[in-house]
Amino acid sequence: MSDSLDLLTRVADEDRKSVEYRLHTLVLEIGGRVHARLAQLHINQAELARRMQVSRPMVTKLLTGESNFQLRTLLRLADALDMELTVDLAPEGFRLPRFYVSRIADSLESYGSGTTLGQGSAQSVLVSHKAEIVSASGTRNAAEYSIPYSAEVA
Amino acid sequence: MSEGSRLRARRGFGHTRIWWLFNDNGNCQPASVFAALRERNKATFDKMLAILDYTERAGPPPYPNQYKPLGAGLFEFKVSKPAMLRLYAEATKSGWLIVYAGTSKKGQSHDIEEARKRQREARERGCDFE
Numbered sequence: 001m002s003d004s005l006d007l008l009t010r011v012a013d014e015d016r017k018s019v020e021y022r023l024h025t026l027v028l029e030i031g032g033r034v035h036a037r038l039a040q041l042h043i044n045q046a047e048l049a050r051r052m053q054v055s056r057p058m059v060t061k062l063l064t065g066e067s068n069f070q071l072r073t074l075l076r077l078a079d080a081l082d083m084e085l086t087v088d089l090a091p092e093g094f095r096l097p098r099f100y101v102s103r104i105a106d107s108l109e110s111y112g113s114g115t116t117l118g119q120g121s122a123q124s125v126l127v128s129h130k131a132e133i134v135s136a137s138g139t140r141n142a143a144e145y146s147i148p149y150s151a152e153v154a
Numbered sequence: 155m156s157e158g159s160r161l162r163a164r165r166g167f168g169h170t171r172i173w174w175l176f177n178d179n180g181n182c183q184p185a186s187v188f189a190a191l192r193e194r195n196k197a198t199f200d201k202m203l204a205i206l207d208y209t210e211r212a213g214p215p216p217y218p219n220q221y222k223p224l225g226a227g228l229f230e231f232k233v234s235k236p237a238m239l240r241l242y243a244e245a246t247k248s249g250w251l252i253v254y255a256g257t258s259k260k261g262q263s264h265d266i267e268e269a270r271k272r273q274r275e276a277r278e279r280g281c282d283f284e
């Protein structure tokens with residue numbers, strides 16, 4: 001017997017393509033990073049407003065998840081939190097893994113998953129990725145990309 | 155199914171840690187409300203779907219106005235714009251169990267009361283996570 005939950009589950013993949021869904025997913029992801037960083041740096045909203053040179057209500061709005069995050073605001077936010085803003089456009093179905101060098105941990109980690117790829121004080125690291133391109137029809141074509149990363153470790 | 159037997163919970167949306175509570179008649183009130191909202195206000199539906207997917211992937215939303223502990227193991231997931239939707243969930247060992255949904259802007263206290271009733275019922279009768 002089919003019920004509401006079955007019906008919703010069947011159409012969920014289509015719903016996940018909507019602009020509203022993807023926009024809010026981005027807002028949640030950014031919010032997660034911002035809140036974690038605020039906690040890490042022990043920064044309150046007043047201090048964030050001071051660093052961003054914006055009003056306190058503006059910061060409050062940013063931290064409620066109701067903001068669309070203009071690029072200008074995101075840049076100010078990144079600067080205030082000593083973070084880098086990365087914005088990219090990639091072909092549909094293609095996601096390039098991102099890596100960053102954590103100066104605090106002195107290690108190279110995959111961004112997001114937290115998987116440590118290397119430790120130590122190497123001046124540069126060459127990382128080779130296998131990436132997959134998924135066409136609109138769902139066909140997967142494996143392609144290899146060699147991407148040099150200069151990892152300056154302080 | 156007789157009252158007193160165990161209740162049933164099922165997963166949806168490809169989630170592994172979010173469950174939906176069914177009643178004795180095989181109906182799932184929160185899923186029915188969520189489905190009706192999809193027809194009435196797709197933007198609100200999409201926002202809540204994003205919140206549920208984020209919760210499955212990374213834990214509860216980082217924004218306090220979208221996620222609130224209500225005490226005694228009950229939590230509220232909320233979207234207030236463009237329309238109102240509140241999902242009430244209990245934190246269980248198997249993950250989040252969504253017990254009730256409300257869409258009224260003014261009916262929050264009534265919704266919490268209903269959610270607590272269903273939470274209590276699920277605890278007292280036990281719940282099979284299928």
